Amino acid sequence: MEDYHDLQNQIEGLICRGHLGHYLREPEEATPHHKEPVKRQIDVIFGGPAVGGNSFATRKAYTSSMVEKHPRPEIEPEITFRAEEVEHSHYDDALVISIQVTNARVKRVMVDTGISADILYFDAFRRLGLTERDLTPMASALTGFTGDSISPLGTTALPVTIGEEPRVKTMITTFMVVNLPSAYNIIFG
Structure with missing residues (x-):
């Protein structure tokens, strides 16, 4: 069953990147948020200690331990924290998401509410075709x-664009573009 879920997640990834579009049926009615299909995907652009270590083997082991082996629930659960959990948290993991920027799916986007700028790293900037x-x-x-x-x-x-149907938010974001190495493609402030 675990192999089935892994295969399902891989197929969904190929669909999101537009590789299997000719096998999909067109929806009978377009949704109000219908967008261009994703034309490219930007994954990790730089490794290092922030993603499990300096060697390929340690990063692979870290990634395998962090990847969920089951499909996403159809209804996303609401995430809430009690006051004592926020004050005495034992976790230091960053909130890392995937978003759509122009027509590309960008992975490794860190959300950091402690900064006041939205940062786009130059390597990701170029890979977006800019x-x-x-x-x-x-x-x-x-x-x-x-x-x-x-x-x-x-x-x-x-x-x-953040989220997936039916809960999608699209906005114009002004990014500061910096030419530095990073374990992330974008940092949202």
Whole structure:
């Protein structure tokens, strides 16, 4: 049964990336949120200690331990925390999601409510098919918690879709584009 669920998840991934579209029937009635099909997918662009270690074997073991082996529930559960859970949490895992940016599925998007900027790393920027012409210059710098700073390459405003039908939110997000290595493709502030 576990192999069946793994296969089902792999097939769903291929469908999301548009590889099996010719096997799918068109819906009889278009939904109000009908969008272009996803034309590309951006997975992990950089490894390291944040994703389980420096070697391929340790990252693979970490990923295998973190990946769910069963399909997603049809109704997403609501996530709530009691006050004592928030104050005395024993977990330090980041909230990492996948989103759609323009026409690409982007994985490894970290949600960090402690920062005030939305960051798009340059490697992901290029893999989205964007060029320097898509950047708007900016004069300010980003400063990290250690006091170091970096000048972003510029900003770019892109349509971002979060969620899946029937609960979808699409918005235009202005990202600061930085040329740094990262275990993530995007950081949402």
